[in-house]
Amino acid sequence: MDTQHPATTAHEPPGAPPECAGFVELSVRLTGFDEFDLRGTGMVRLYHDTTLEQLGRAAVGRFLDDLAAAGGDPGALADEVSRDIARAITHLWYLGVWPSLARATHAALGRGTPNTAFVVSPEAWTEGLAWRTFHGHPPGARPPGFGTWADPPPGTPDRAAGDVA
Amino acid sequence: MTAGDRHDVIVVGAGLAGSLVAKHLGDRGRRVLVLEAGTRTLDTWPGHLDALNTYYAALAKVPNAPYRPNAAAPSPDVLDLEGLPSGGYRAHGYFLQDGPLPYASDYLRACGGTTLHWMGLVPRMHPDDFAVRADYGYGRDWPLGYADLEPHYRAAEHALGAAGDADEQREAIGLPFPPGYAYPMRAIPRSHLDRLLAARLDGVPLRETPDGPGTVLRVVTTPHARNGTPDPRHDHYRPAGATGLPNYGERCVGNASCVPICPVQAKYDARKTQAAWSHRVTLRARAVVNRVLVAGDGRVLGVEYQRYDDPAAPAHTTRTAEADVVVLAAHAVENARLLLLSGLANSSDQVGRNLMDHPTLLTWGLLNRPVGPFRGPGSTSGLECFRTGPARRARAPFRVEIANWGWSWPTGAPASDVARLLGIGAEPGAPRGAGLFGTALRETLGHEVGRQLCLQFAMEQDAESRNRVTLDPRHRDALGNPRPVLTYDLSEHVKRGIAAARAVSARLFALLGADDRTAYAPGPAAPGWYRFEGRDYVFQGAGHAAGTHVMGDSPATSVVDPWQRCWDHPNLYAVGCGSMPSVGTSNPSLTMAALALRSAEAVDRDLAELRRPLVVRQPGGSS
Ligand SMILES: Cc1cc2nc3c(=O)[nH]c(=O)nc-3n(C[C@H](O)[C@H](O)[C@H](O)COP(=O)(O)OP(=O)(O)OC[C@H]3O[C@@H](n4cnc5c(N)ncnc54)[C@H](O)[C@@H]3O)c2cc1C
Ligand code: SF4
16 A cells, blocks of 8 residues: 555656555455456545545554565454454445444554544445445446346346346 | 415425325416425435435435435434334434334425435225225225226326336236226336246245135236336326436436435426426425414414525524415325314314324345346335235235345345445444455355345234324424324234234245345334234334324214315315325325325315305396
8 A cells, every 4th residue: 555645646757656556456355356446436546545544554554564464365364453444445445435443443543533434425335346246236326227127137147048937 | 464475275395295286276277375394405406416415425325315404394214213222212303202113204394295205106005995994894994985086096197107007907906997098108117036036926826824815926017106118008198307407317217216316307206296387386495384374263264384594594484375275285294293283173183193104024035046136116016915805804914015126125235234244243342253355255245135135015004093193392393393293003903914924925935945034133223123922023114104184074083074175174175195094005195196186176176166256146147
């Protein structure tokens, strides 16, 4: 995670690494979605900033060290605080919602902000990854077209067979 | 009272019922003043987009999530109820509640009313539903029947722009339609899930209990007030599009958020009727009617209302308006509140009583294949075979809606599934589970949510005088008007219906090969928890408030006559579901709309009668 990244990067010098490269790499491991999908949401910068804001640089730095020590596998994170941070960032990507942290994590980080869940922005909610896992779409934000709900969902055997009956 | 503020008719409330009545009377040349408690911020396209963004940004996607709170005209919210850890509930918010069980439904006080967040399903009531006392021994009877309402059902289907298949409704449910009748639009297509269920259930006989009555299952398409494909057999029907944006919303595009807001406005809401009002109809918003004014002879003179500018800091001025006829159309609970505030129409002592809803039991499970959840309108089909029959004597009948939006209603899916799979529990103090990440999370979530099946069993609730709306002068809203107190419970008849529904659900899940995940326990999210005959249940509110100014054939036992005219006041009407003596198992608003249109004709006749010149005609003379 590029914690040294300046808050505004209006002009990237040519050949500079893509925006928030570290955060994206980590998010790929957490979410199971590839870089193309994640960047396509348009949420990378907002989630990067939200994470820093909610946790602080020091905690994020420790989390990155822990993740590196776990071989980059969030499932192998041993430290409960780091594990809870992994949960929070993944939750953010899947739903556009920053969750409440475990009470113990909140206390361990000595956070000054209230430990309440919130939708990061209206767009964040509509870009949640959860819907894509079952070929759905966020309610109220995608108009797939009249009658599309009658079709079998993509990627199912019913789809190939045309219909069910 | 200014001389200028005199009208033929005052309609209180610009929701579904009021907008239809105003349209009918305006079209007939009557000067109508509509007083609306809420704001009109949703009438413009930017206002609509603001509501959509508010919805996106809301943590809990409840029916009132898109709509900004209004201190001058507060609305109840489903989040106002909190279940207690070992049963019981606590009510916060606008309603005060003191019943054994909570009244668990909301409504919306904004121009357009509750139709802004309704689902828009518009089935007709069954002919058997109008005489439940006489035929089945519970509840109250209507002073009219299906045949009296049938022409008005058609008028309501036209006014709301209903999409349905009359032949299927006739054949599968036994609803009488005139020969050759076609809904304005063809039936909204069934969801993939409906088709899966139909393939496995259609034609299968089912008994609730080994020796209980039997039925044959059939998945039936539900009529919608939602734009689809016009049916050429219905005269030149042109779907009504969005208000505030021309040529938009003339067809449902499957946004799957009808409750709480249709982004393209393909779902009917009362703003569409308002857009078609004649210039004789005047709408005055931010006008909270708080009293109906009456003369010594019982005739009403007009209303007093509180006009405010800012819904956040409601300073108001009190005004009055006069009319020959006043029509209350402020929603079942608010109509009762207004009659009680005014001390009117209550010689029968029935005002506020007989409060009903369609208490709803949710059951949920996982099918063994992807169902394509969270697509299309919230429900496109149901099972109609439990709506009537001899079983009704013993237990409440029910309609089964097949939910297209996974477990969103019972569990808050998919957000709750994401949290669960990540190991995040509801209690922040509790230790968290290890959690899944990466591909394992993505695949597990998709595999589980993609197979979510939920059935909604909507019970008929019988009219009981103990279920009621009263007022508590000690608790007032920001304009100083006493807040409503709700006293609510479920009868044994309803509880037996819910128990039967649970048994039917188990049989259906077995037939479907579904893994039943239904579980009922007390807790913060389960204010509707109760135990019955040793088993746990949780019911939900359906948003279908009814019965509070009940219609009947005698002034001694009912509030309004068969025309929804208050027995005690010949020029005061109370329209809406509050007039319904029984609610059957159909979502009530189409029946309410039919009744409202029928009453509008009566108001028009009353006005014609009043205007008849007082000259005695000579027989044979010309005039
Ligand atoms: C989540 C949900 C889903 C639903 N889905 C369906 C469905 O699928 N099918 C169905 O048939 N029904 C459904 N309903 C029920 C349906 O919304 C109501 O039956 C219907 O809107 C009632 O119409 P109404 O005109 O009586 O009241 P409303 O539509 O609520 O309108 C009343 C109006 O009066 C105004 N008002 C209130 N008090 C005052 C006052 N003191 N002075 C002036 N104005 C006032 C309000 O602001 C409002 O505009 C649903 C309800 C909910 C909550
Ligand atoms: S499915 Fe979507 S487009 Fe259709 S009515 Fe519902 S919200 Fe509107």
